[in-house]
Amino acid sequence: MRSDRADVSTWWLGGLIGVCLLLGWPDTSAAQPEFGLEIEGGRTVGLTPYLRNVVHARSELTGDPFPQTDAFQPYLADEPAGWGWALAARFVTNAFHGGLSFRWLDVSTADFRYRGTRSDGNSATLPPTRIRPDGTVDDSGVKAYESLGVPRTIPLDEAERADLLIFEIGGGYRFYLYQEAFELFIPIHAGIVLTHLTRPRAPFRPGLTTYTGVGASFDFISLMSAIFTVRAHGTMTPTYWRRADAARRAALLDQTTESAVFSTQLSLSFNIGLRFTIR
16 A cells, blocks of 8 residues: 555656646756846837826817817827837846846827717817826816727827836746757746836836746857847836826726726837856
């Protein structure tokens, strides 16, 4: 009986070790003492807007700035982050990594989705005095927002264009699928971020980030490797605009409370770099 139990335990232990090796934990090929520095850069693109339900003041939906002396029509729009650039530096030891990254994405268009209306369904107008010094709009006089149906994408004027900056520090673990002169791995990463929109009086917002994806490296000379990665990023901060404004607009649109509390974004990055390794 004991020998049978020992055999079962051996099979369980062997199976567990096999699964761990398949997943890369513990990774016997990574057990070799290793310390390295990675420097990389690449392109990044937003998959979802970071800025949502932003009030845009227009005399009509033409994309032209509203006349400062006249009443204006309030519209709600999402401002998608387009293409941008990414830079990163990180330390690697065995399968663990940690470091800094910086991404900036272009914000140059707005997807107009809703038009402000009164309780009777007619178009609402607001006076220019509703524009705050920081450029945001007090739209508390709007009783409802009517969907425009198909969103209208309009280029922002020069004063409204900006870059979304994302500063990040974090670390994680790499599950190696293959590791020889050529490596293939899946990174799991988490960190803290600081976001900023390059507009006058725009705030800095702290938050959380995570990413995963796939990476590969190739040793082309001793102690130096080329590294290629594709990552899917998720970022969350407290809502970028005023909390009261965000809550009111979410209520008018029957959206969730979470949409009024958090600004979230999904994005992709495509990177290439060098890893300098000491073994």
